[in-house]
Amino acid sequence: MELAVLLASFVVLLLTGTSVAAAMLVSGVLSLFVGGLPITIVAERMLGSVNSYTLLAVPFFIFAAVIMNRGGLTDRLLGVAKVFVGHLPGGTAQVDVLASIFFAGMSGSATADAASQGRILIPHMEQQGYDKGFAAGVNSASATIGAIIPPSITMVIYGSVTNISVGALFLAGIVPGLIVGIGMMLVVWFLAVRRGYPRDDYTPWTKRIWPVVSAIPALLAPVLILGGIFSGATTPTEAGVIACAYALFLGFVVYRELKPKDMLPILAETVEATAVPVFIIAAGSVFGFALTTSGFGFLMQDWLRAVTDDPLVFMVIVIGLFLVIGLFVEGTAAMLIFVPIFMPLVAGFGIDQLQFAMIVIITIMVGTITPPVGLQLFIAADIAKISVFKVDIWPFVAITMGITILMVIFPQIVTFLPGLMR
Structure with missing residues (x-):
């Protein structure tokens, strides 16, 4: 009845x-009420789910991303990307992907990436003659790299749900994230050649020096953030604090594009951006508890065991489920609901937890760029002033899912770096 x-x-x-x-919150409350459980459990679950030292990293990384966008770091990263890949077929689109790789190493927020780069590059691509759908598609797709290459807010949330080391998740995401970025650049190259998209003039090496020099302080941010985590000197939460302090230093002292009056809007944007994932986590904990008490987890596990005893088939089923779920449910919510259900099966099938984590995270990020509820898709489509159904996203979805299948077959893509560090 409760289920x-x-x-x-x-x-x-x-x-x-x-x-x-x-x-999730309302249906969870209704289920608990029908089951005769005290409603005070709702408050306990919501508060307990967000009362986490690990999750403190989320607002800090969001704060750092907002500061970077307003403090001139994003512009300088775009400048570096332009002088190195702007002359390739589909130059500005290539810049979008490479800049996303740079930005991913600092902010951990796919949403911040899509919004900051999209406002600059989507109109620029339109002026150069790119299709609006393609411009929005490459921007929304490349933004997903922000959740794969560390630091990653999605990985922080995943680690808090599963008790897996966030540092290990960060290490596991480096190689897959770079491969996804390279794959997207190859897609851009292929489509640009077929469709005749423009490229920028070749930049001589002597003229690349100043953009690189001016961006060195920004490019050092990933070294500072990830170096502290991987060396064991800082926790991910402490690294988030360092990221904020360093971004403020660059914005106020080095690049001097921030003024004291900017702090209130920055803080307001940070609070608004933080409230969304935190509320989803709190509501998801109530919904997850209701699923547990209603026996849904055991039913799902029994069904999967009955369907297959092959770990590869199991992971393909999980990918398919998350792809379908991602069409209708926000990624963080889907992760909070289903990952705890799948984790006992992961151990039973002998699947590496980091491999499974990366496959789930990348598949969830695909859901953020597919209609009808993809968040990054909505952001890019809104900037391009087109319908989400006109965004040319499917070539990028195809290459990302192809790489995900490779990760299923070759877990070393994920486990190599964490194993090396051990």
Whole structure:
């Protein structure tokens, strides 16, 4: 009875346009009420889920990303990317992907990446003759790299849910993130040649010196952040604090593009951006608890065991489930609901936890660029002033999923660096 109420109310609320977080919270409360459990459990679950030292890294990395966008770091990273790949076929689109790789090493936020670079590069691509759909597609797709290459807010949340070392997750994401970035650049190259998209003039090496020199302080940010984590000198949360301090130093002292009056808007944007994932986590904990008490987890596990005893088939099924779920449910919510259900099976199948984590995270990020609810897709489409269904996203989805399947077959893509550091 409780499970029927939970799932039925959740689906009905989604169909009526209710946000995923609100739908999880309301349906969870209804299920617990029908099951006769005290409603005080709701407050306990919500507060307990966000009362986490690890999750403190989330607002700090968001704060750092906002400062970087407003403090001139993003512009300088775009400048470096332009002088190195702007002359390739689809030059400005190539710049978008490479700059996303740079930005990913500092902010950990795919949303911040899509918004900051999109406002600059999507209009510029349109002026150069790129299709609006392609411009929005490459921007939204490349932004997903921000959640794969560390530091990653998504990995911080995943680690808090599963008790897996966030530092190990960060190490595991480096190689897959770089491969995804290279794959997207190859897609841009192929489409640009076929469609005749323009490229910038070749930049002589002597003229590349100043853009690189001016961006060195910004490019050192990933070294500072990740070096502290991987060396064991800092926790991910402490690294987030360092990222904020360093971004403020660059914005106020080095680049001098920040003024004291900018701090209030920066703080307001940070609070607004932080509230969304935190509320999803809190609501997801109530929904997850309701799923547990209703026996949904055991039903799902029994079904998967009955379907297959092959770990490769299991992971393909998981990828398919997350792809379908990602069409309708926000990625963080999907992760909070289903990852705890799958984790006992991961151990039973003998699958490496880091390999499974990267496959889930990348598949979830694909959900953020597919209609109808992809967040990065909405951001890029809004900037380009087109419908989300006109965004040319599917070539990038295809290459990303192809790389994900390679990770299923060759787990060393994920486990090589963490194993080396051990």
